[in-house]
Each structure stands twice: as C-alpha cells, then as structure tokens.
Amino acid sequence: MGEAYQIRNQEMPYFLTFQVVGWADVFSRKIYRDFILENLTYCRNTKGLYLFGYVIMTNHLHLVVQQKDGKLSEWVRDFKKFTSKKLLQIILENPQESRKEWLKMIFTYHAKSNQRSGDLQFWTHEIEHFIKRHL
Template identity: 45%
Template sequence: MSTKYKVYNPEGIYFVTLTVVEWADVFTRRDYCELFSDSLSYCQLEKGLTVYAWCIMTNHAHLICSAPKLSVVLRDLKKYTSRFLIDAIKANPRESRKNWLLWMFKSAAAKSVSHGEYQFWQPAGHQVELNSNELMEQRLEYLHQNPVKAGFVEEPEQWYYSSARDYAGKKGRLEVVLIE
C-alpha cells in the first residue's frame, strides 16, 4: 500500500484532491455541485473540518483544509457524497449521461473488493501537507487558477464553486478561513 499521500501530521494543513473515477465530468450540473458543497458544509459544522480554500471542477475537487482526524473526515465525505451523488444521478430526469455514468461507476466498483455496487471517487486521494508558506501560496494559486486555465472564466473569483470569491473580498458559497 502506497504511503505517498497519507495524512501524517494531525495538526497539518493539507492540499487534497478528490477525483471522480475515469475523470468523468459529473460536476457540470449545479445540483451535483450543490450536493458536494452541502457535504463540505456539514463536515465543517459536524466533523471539525476547516476549509482554507476549495474549488470544484468538472471531474475533481481541490481543498486546502485541516481537521483533527482528516483521514476519517475525507473517508466519510467520499463515502457520503458517493452514495448521494449516484442517487442524484439516478433520480435526475434531465441527466442525459445517466446510463453511461452508472455503467462507469459500476465497472469501477467491479474492480475493487472494498466498494459496493458503484464507485464514484478514485480510491486514492491526493493529500500533500502544506508545511511551508511557499508551498501554501503555490497550491492556493494553483487551486484558484484551475477554472481560469480550463477556460471557464477569465478571473478566478468568477467561478462560483471556489473560494477565490472569498479571497477577492466577496461572499463565497462556503465558510472559509482565509490564509493570510
């Protein structure tokens, strides 16, 4: 088992990437982004998650965050969102990709003994401790520039599902603790 991206420092601040299996573009629908955002809010209120920065892209999400038991919080977040996002896809009458997405999630789960019928997230999360100001600034810039580099917006704060709005002095979707 790889130890490359493990949470070793319980007091550390981490850059986390959660990726949808096969890089499927699920977060192109507002309903799914809202479900993921609501789940992050729940983890903030109930599980001690502190979010310093975040961004949801079409097929992955980035967080700069900390929590007393970050590995457990991330595990629970992935488990919960996986189940409810798949349910939302199944129930969405406007989801034109429903059969393809469910087939992909089912195929991914068939390759793993630890998943049920469907697997939404790639198993290994990417967690990197941000143990220097330079690394913190680099990852913060990368996270907020993601939608700009993808060509979705011209300025980072234009992306609704990102903390770039907070860093630009506007009210964002989630509560964040700004990195000074």
C-alpha cells in the same frame, strides 16, 4: 490507502484532490456541485473542518483543509463515503440527467476492479495530498 497516500500529520492543513472514477464530468451540473458545497458547509459547521480554499472542477475537487480534532483521515473517509453514496443516488434518480446510463456504466466498470466498492464506485480510492505548512 497505500504508503504514498497516508496523511501523516493529522493536525496539519493539507491540499487534497478527490477524483471521480474515469474522470467522468459529473460536476458540470450545478445540482452536483451544490451538493458538494452543502456537504462542505455541513462539515465546517459540525465536523470541525477548517476549509481554507476549494476548487470544484468538472471531474475532481481540490481542497485545502484541516480537521480541528486532528482526525483528517477519518474526515476524508467519511466525506468520500457519504458523498459517493448520495451522489450516486441523486444521479441515478435524477429524471433530468441525460447521461445517466453512460455514468452508471463508468461507475459499474470501476467498481468491478475494486473489491471495496460494491456495485458502483464514484471516487477513486487514491487521494493526492501535500502538506501546506504555511497558508
């Protein structure tokens, strides 16, 4: 993460935005939105995540979160890594997904310009965030 994207105070609530590469409209499908909601529930129940609010848009997420143990950066890393791998798998193995080839082309294109991504990239590596001192 560059200087502008560091979470400086790990104990504070943050407003975070996670963006799908190429602004691909992945979350226009219920199956992918449900996967994100299931993972947020899991993180609340087992990873010490306080979820104050969220919005799932067609191509990005907005979250207001805090991590109980003051490890918000670790949570962001783990959440993005797990959800990207699983969403790519679900999308590419979904026989009902009519946009599979188009999405794969977007994920492949963006991975080529980023050494950390492997063959496919789902999330952008930047995250936008703002400290919310009073909720």
